[in-house]
Amino acid sequence: MFREAHNYFLKLNLTVLATMGILLAGCGGSPEAGTQTSEKKVVVCTTTIIEDLCQVLASDTLNIRGIMKAGEDPHIYELTPQDTILISSADLILMNGLNLEAQMGNVINKQAKGKVTKLTNDKRIITAEEEDGAPDPHCWFHPEFYKIYLEKARTALIEIDPDNSERYNNRSIAYAKELDDIYAWGKEAIAEIPQERRILVTSHDAFQYLGQAFDIKVAAVGGISTETDPTPQDRIKLETIINETGAKALFVESSVRDSLNTMIKQIAESTGAKVGGELHSDSLGPKGQGADTYLTMLKHNLSTIIGALK
């Protein structure tokens, strides 16, 4: 903890001059002064998935700012001083909640001056649990739960920008329809894979809700969070699952630490299963590579799973 705090303040000192420069250049006004977005309210989104959802609803009406970039891991992300400035300047912060944004969440609790909406904070989202009883935060992978994210984001946007409520309502309806279509396609395609082959083995435990939604059994190397390295016991546990169930493939993930993905590759070698491809879990893929929106990411993941398990 001490070392993290030390690094944080070191970074703060190194960037303080640059930050002052930006503020001075803006003549003491907001960082957006002089640009077209100066009149727009600022919405800060924690993950790339939430940022995409917000862009779908309000790309032309609000100043949407994402904290994380593609490929970054929210469980271990360390905020920069600029992120902290952004957090305190936001009119609205949209976040996942359920401790997905571990360190980031603590700073948001302390520094946010605008409204904060946790998109999982809804009775209709029935959370799955980890072995230690903590709720699993990866609820966006169940399309029905993601529709609740959509609804809550829309409601929060309307609260800070009621003049555009009709726009947000219409876009939300159109998006829900697109989501329904992908959900229906995915369920149908996965139902064609024999049940005993529908086993998903990944590097961190992010896919319980995907498993629920699409009727796939799920096992992972790491826990729900990626903060700790996998243990030799984790590896033995997974090898046993693979040998007992005859799982055909294991999957690496784009946003987790290398040690988790390395272990997946080793387990594949020792059990004779194959590496079925790369899934996106807690972050979207890079721009222009086929998984840079929630909908294309879900499609990419489902196609990868179907291709490897069928």
Ligand SMILES: [Zn+2]
């Ligand atoms: Zn995760």
